[in-house]
Amino acid sequence: MTVTLLSPAPAAPLPPLSAEQEHVAAWSAGHLRVIGPPGSGKSVAAKAALLRDPEAMLLVPTRIGASRIREEISAFAPPARPLEVHTPSAVAFSILRSLAVAQGKPTPRLLTGAAQDEILAALLAGQADGVGRALPWPPGLPQSVLSIPAFRNELRDILARAAEFGLDGTELRELGRELGEPEWELAGALYEEYLEVVALADLPITSGERFDSARILAEAALALEEWEHRTEAPAPSFGRIIVDDYQEATAAVVRLLQAMTSRGAQLTLLADPDVAVQTFRGARPQFVASAAGDRGRGEFGAATLELSSVYRGGAVLRNVVATASQMVAPISAAARRRAEARQPGGTVRAVELRSEAAQASFIASVLRAAHLEAGLPWDELAVIVRSDGFRNTLVGELRRIEIPARPESRRMVLREERAVAPLLLAVEMAGSAEVTSDQAVQLLASPVGGLDPVAIRRLRRYLRGQVREGAAESLASALVAVAIEPEAAAALPNEFRSAAQRAARVVDAARSALAEPAPSPRGVLWAAWDASGLATHWRELALAGGPRGARADDDLDAVIALMTSAESYEERNPGSRPAQFIEWVRELALPTDSLAGTGQRGAGVVVLTAAEAAGREWPVVVIAGVQEGQWPDPRLRDSLLGSNRLADHELGRLGLDREADRRREVLGDEWRLFISALSRASRELVVTAVRDDDSVPSAMFDLVAREAGGAEAPETIERLDLRGLVAALRADLDADPGSDSATLLAALAGQGVPGADPAEWAGVGEPSTLAPLAVRTLSPSKVELALQCPLRWALESAGGKEAGRIEANIGSLIHDIAAEYPHGSEDELLAALDTKFSELELPEGWVAAREYDRAQGMLHLYALYVQQVPGEVETEVEVNVDLGDVRIVGRVDRLEHVDDGVRVADLKTGAPKSYDDVLVDMQLGTYQIALGEQSAGARLVYLTPGPADVKPRPQLRLPEDGGEIRANFARALSQMRSGEFAPVVNPGCSHCPVRTSCPAQDEGERCAS
Ligand code: SF4
Structure with a gap:
């Protein structure tokens, strides 16, 4: 894969400082608290203070924020000066690393959120299986919560809070007991177990201690407090520490800052307690108020400066913010809420x-x-x-x-990413002895295969045909074969071939990589990814921009995140197998940060x-x-x-x-x-x-x-894109054919804008041809349709088909079994159903159960019917008969040899026709015409379970001249051979598959007539 780096946008210089900002930047008289509303220039003052003081360090709440600020000001920093912009966790980590170096111990490691989640998930799964230490279980709390992801989230939160306040598992448990909080006792016990697991994972001795992000702050504060007790090396010292967005500080951050002040740090805390956004992660805007005190936790005796002007936006925007601020109980002095915008508008x-x-x-x-x-x-x-x-x-x-x-x-959950899921699946399929047809379909329908649901249905239909012809054992095995075997994929028709070949190539590449000695998760996934060929395609889309480009960008991010996760998993779990990594990713419910979040x-x-x-x-x-x-x-x-x-x-x-x-x-x-x-x-x-x-x-x-002076409720929304413009111009033209819209549409059409050229307007042009159709072959099943509605016949013959439905699939299964057992007993038929039912691939549950019952009912009726026809019966008989200038081609379900000839029996699984209608049924009639003198009549055999019995509905042997059937046949043929096909509304319209293209229906009105 090639990675294209985009150069960052040039940084804008800092604006000129106001007197207040200058005061902050030049401050050197101890701790300072700067309070100001949004847009009052706190961050500008913070950056200016950092750039001015070579000893200063700027702390911001998030890694992405720190990276952005470094990018913004690096161009203005004195040459060769490292830009000290960090998160509190990064500073904590560097303190612990210094201590470890001073003690001659291995460097500590930071436990990522995902890795912490992995440990908690394993721990809770063990508890749910009855493995692990005994827990003080609170009365009334069901043990089933152990397997609920929300419980894991809550546990992670309370462990983070406990760590921030320096409580270990035992102390949390004790506190719960003391205060009558049984849930804290439970959380404390789980915390004890969690810390043991983390400590065990620190073995062997060559790997450093691991800390999660909540513990690392408390541990670093403790390290500073106890430095001289732990090592003889000099303790770190600090200069000016500027903390932007101090309203986001947690108790652990405050404790770390307090420990840093004991090592020389002079704090400049910039904040607005009205806009804290990290409270759900433990931020306490109340610390902004306590910073001015001088005795307790979070109290630094800081001087206060209130910023009085707002530079972002005009007075109208400022008023909204100031009014909304009144909805929050004031923390600290509220003078900031009266700060005024420097400009109107x-x-x-x-x-x-x-x-x-x-x-x-x-x-x-x-x-x-x-x-x-x-x-x-x-x-x-x-x-x-x-x-x-x-x-x-x-x-x-x-x-x-x-x-x-x-x-x-x-922030993505890897297993849910559309780019990641097929790679995991392909590796699983490559390593599995029993690939299921579900897996095969998932891979074919994923971005790797690229088949859409309609194509998948067509593929199933094609493979079902192959099974009927004996070219494959079952639909399930055929689906699996084309998704994993390059040769089977290559034998598919054009329509499916390249998609299946891609899927099979990816599985094959993963299989080869798995066969290498000691395959690594990353190596196998990379082989699958490389074989997919998606890297080039997505990169081109991403560089082209637009919505599809953005989507491709996300997909590439997801693949990079997967590979990065595999790499760090291998580092954490040396010698791990690909299957273990995939299992881990599948269990990972916590979102992972995309690397791209910090890039351009x-x-x-x-x-x-x-x-x-x-x-x-x-x-x-x-x-x-x-x-x-x-x-x-x-x-x-x-x-x-x-x-x-x-x-x-x-x-x-x-x-x-x-x-x-x-x-x-x-x-x-x-x-x-x-x-x-x-x-x-x-x-x-x-x-x-x-x-x-x-x-x-x-x-x-x-x-x-x-x-804003009231809410708007627009009746119509202007699209303001080319499609919207074309639609508006066409509407104008419709209302006033002499308007300028025609000229504008012509100009747009000249630029290739879709829908602007009248040639693309359905129903506007002349028919391309009225020449008669050359109908040379005719299926008996279509003759009646041509009589009923010529347009439906024409559109269906041109490919307008209904998507496969469960009913149709059940019908074809029943036909398959009936063809195999022309005289089958009910037991034989039901045994065949048991064997073949899984081919329908219905989702487990009530739908499958209902359809199974229905199929049993149909076969029961079929068994009753065949008892009444003991003579010779041929099934699935091909009919291919020339009748003048047209050939009748079809397949008869049953050709029953009776005393006076052969009788066509057509099995039906839908709603029955009346006896009278069957007398003139054109499908049966056309078969009778094709059979000529041999015909001894025909019948429809309804297998639909219901109050009706299985009495066949007959059509009499045709009279010598063919009677009404022959006349209708001639009419149908002439209709088919005409050049015009009109819609004829009929009772079948409600389930007509081409009604959206039918001008006789509302939904198809815009089509040509
Ligand atoms: S909706 Fe009715 S009239 Fe229209 S094509 Fe279908 S069957 Fe014919």
């Missing part, structure tokens, strides 16, 4: 839409207007949402309507959560999905194990144990997220919500609507 809109789809269309039109009319690059537009799930949905929706949307950082991406509108958007700004911001239940999301975050209760207890914040208090706190956190999102726009802010039967806009939306 900005626009705010609140827009209600009638459905999710309308919301996506509306957002697309806002983005297009900003791009096309205001000339803003796509990169300068952002859409902010509340949750990861909605972000992913919206990215998909926007791409579908051709907006180049991309998620900010892709192609142009596109970024769609991100409020937490991801914190600290950034764009000229145009849309905040989507601000409706009741979504934003604010009122659910308590830790209803079971009480991690927030634990944090409150440790912080001495008693009184927050009632549910109402906890809900109020959650609501406050939701408002902080929303205010942070509102304050990201520098020019235009649009807030959207859906109002339909299930959703109403939330109080947050209402607040913005009041500030």
Whole structure:
């Protein structure tokens, strides 16, 4: 695979500093607390302070944020000076590494979130199987929670909180016992076991101690506190430590900062407690208030500076943010809320839409207007949402309507990625002795095979035919063969060949890699990926940009993340086998960060959560999905194990144990997220919500609507793309044929815009031909159709077919069995059903059970029928008879030899025709015409279980001149050979497979007549 690196955009210089920012940058008189609203220049002041002081270090809450700041200011840093911009965890890690080096121990390692999740999953699975230490199980809590992913999430949270406050498992357990919190006792016991597992995994002695991200901060603080007791090497010392977004600090971060101040650190803490976005990860904006105190936890005796001006956006945008800030209980002095914008202007809109789809269309039109009319690059537009799930949905929706949307950082669950799933599957198939037809179909339908559901159905139909002809043993084995054996794939018709060959090539490559001595997970996956040939294709798409390019970009990210995960898994588990890695990925429910999140991406509108958007700004911001239940999301975050209760207890914040208090706190956190999102726009802010039967806009939306002078509810949404333009011009032209629209459409058609050229307009041009059709062969089953509705016959003959349905598949299975057993007993028939039923590949459950019962019922009726026909019977008899200038070609279910000739019996599994209709049935009649004098009549045998018995419905032997049947046959043939096929509405229209192309039906009205 080739990786193309895009050069980063040139960094913009820092703006000139205001007097307040200059004061912060030049500060040198001890600890300083800087409080200001969003856009008041805190981050600019922080960067200026860092650049000015060679000893300074800047701490920011996230790895992506740190990387972005380094990129922004590296061009302005003094040459050869390392830019000290880090997360608190990175600083903690470096302290522990220094200690380990000083002690002559191996370097410690950071346990990733995914690796921690892996340990917790194994531990809980062991407990669920009754393995592991005895747990103090709280009364009333079902043990089944052990296998619920949500329980694992809650456990991870409470362990993180315990670690932040320096509690180990035993201490958490003791605390639970003391305070009557049985869930904490349980969590403490699990924590003890978890720490033992982590410690065991640190063996052998050559590998360093492992810390998860919560423990590493507390351990580093402890290391600084106890340095002299642990080593004789000099302790680290610190200069100015600038902490941006201090409202996101957890108790563990504060403890680390406190330990650093004891080693010389002078803190500059920049914050706005109204916009904390990491509270769900333990951030406590209350620490902003305590920083000015000088005695307890988080109290540094810091001087305070309040920033009084807002530089981002105009007064209109500032007012919305300031009003929303009133919804949060004030922490620390609230003067910042009165800070004023330095300039007028900005626009705010609140827009209600009638459905999710309308919301996506509306957002697309806002983005297009900003791009096309205001000339803003796509990169300068952002859409902010509340949750990861909605972000992913919206990215998909926007791409579908051709907006180049991309998620900010892709946190992906590897096993669910469409690019990863087929690689895992192919390796599994390569290593398995029993590949199932389900696996084969999944691979063929994945990006590796590339067959769509319709093609898969056609492939099944083709292979079923092969089975009938004896070329394959069963449908299941045939499907498996074409997906894993290159020779079998090569023998397929063109339509399926290359897709199956790709799938088989990938499995084959994985098989060869597995056969190597000591195959590694990464080596085998790489072989499969390489054989897929997708790297080049996706890279080309990605570089071409647009929605498909964005999708290909994501797919490539996912493959890179898979390979990176395999590499680190191999490092953690030397000698591991590919199957073990795949099992691990399949169990991994925790999202993994994409590496691409820190790199440069192609142009596109970024769609991100409020937490991801914190600290950034764009000229145009849309905040989507601000409706009741979504934003604010009122659910308590830790209803079971009480991690927030634990944090409150440790912080001495008693009184927050009632549910109402906890809900109020959650609501406050939701408002902080929303205010942070509102304050990201520098020019235009649009807030959207859906109002339909299930959703109403939330109080947050209402607040913005009041500030915007009312909510808009557009009746129509301008598409503002070429398709929308073509549609509008055609509508104009329809209303006024003399309008200028014709000229504009001609210009667009000249540029190749789809739908602009009248030649593409269905129903507008003249018929391409009215010449008669040359019908030379005729299937008896189609004759009646040509009489009933000539258009349906013509369209079906040209390929307009119904997708395979379960009913049709059951019917063909019954026909197969009946053909095999022309005189079968019920026992024989049911035994055959048992053997063949799995070929239908119905999903297990009630559908399969119902169909099995139905098939049994049909075979029961068939057994009764064959008892009545003891003579010679031929089945599946080919008919190929010339009748003048037309050949009749078909297959008769049963040709029954009776006293006065042969009788055609057609087995039916659908709804019965009346006796009268059977007398003139044209399928039977055409067979009788083909058989000529031998014919002794015909019959339909209905096997449909129901009140009716199995009495066959007969058609009499034709009179010598063929009678009505012969006349109808001639009429049908002449109809087929005419050049025009009119629709004839009839009772069969309701299940006609071509009704969407039929001008006699509403859904097909636009088609030519
Ligand atoms: S919908 Fe009815 S009228 Fe139209 S093609 Fe089908 S059968 Fe004919």
